[in-house]
Amino acid sequence: MSGPAFGAPGPAPAAALFARARRATGGAYLRAEAAFREAGAAALAWLDSAPRVEDPVDPLQAAVFRALLSGGAATGDDALRYLHGIGEDQREMPNPVPLPGRVAEKLRFHFGGAPAAFLALRLAREPGWAGWMAEGVAEYLALAADPRTLPALARVVATTRDATLRNAARRAIGAFEPGSAVTAALNEAIFQARRAPRAVEEG
Structure with a gap:
């Protein structure tokens, strides 16, 4: 699958939180989303590092999470x-x-x-x-x-x-x-x- 890379080396907490949200549904997803938002600048820097796409929904999740961190949600x-x-x-x-x-x-x-x-x-x-x-x-x-x-x-x-x-x-x-x-x-x-x-x- 082609596309920008999600999952490349970056701050472990942000990468782990993104992966947790990727796997989660329901309340577990909402908690992971909230935790990623709380990671603030470190999470935004990780998104800026263009991590590897591991799931077709990754680019959408990254766009939404970026908006959450930038006040655009x-x-x-x-x-x-x-x-x-x-x-x-x-x-x-x-x-x-x-x-x-x-x-x-x-x-x-x-x-x-x-x-x-x-x-x-x-x-x-x-x-x-x-x-x-x-x-x-x-x-x-x-x-x-x-x-x-x-x-x-x-x-x-x-x-x-x-x-x-x-x-x-x-x-x-x-x-x-x-x-x-x-x-x-x-x-x-x-x-x-x-x-x-x-x-x-x-x-």
Whole structure:
């Protein structure tokens, strides 16, 4: 797999934290993400060293982590709060489950494409999201059309046990340029075939 190098020699704590986040899902991922953010300048210097790509999602994770360290993740945090607010408001409605398509449109209207990378990484790393929220984000990613998010969508297709979400992620991938979509799917298939360590369980 070609691309910049993630995992080259650098400060061990930052490299270890990045690797921990790479393997983790759920609460374990959130803790690793928070710890990487707390590493501050050392973590940013490690990202600047262009470590080796070991996972198709590495470039996306690096971009999101760089934004976290540079103060550029506020829009992603805002988008998450907005999503949770949609869920809370909908509970008062006759139909308490938000429609994913409406959720996607609202995200695009309020945030444009700014939180796409952040939400894509969280979608891949947090399998416990409510169905409407996960599917709404997948549909939003198709609208945002940010090519950096393709590996995360391919990861969802390969790993989710939710058939509805898997189909939503496949539809999102289908909205991208065919060559890029095929490359993302192929890279993910190769990664899954070679994968040794299993994802850290949520805890």
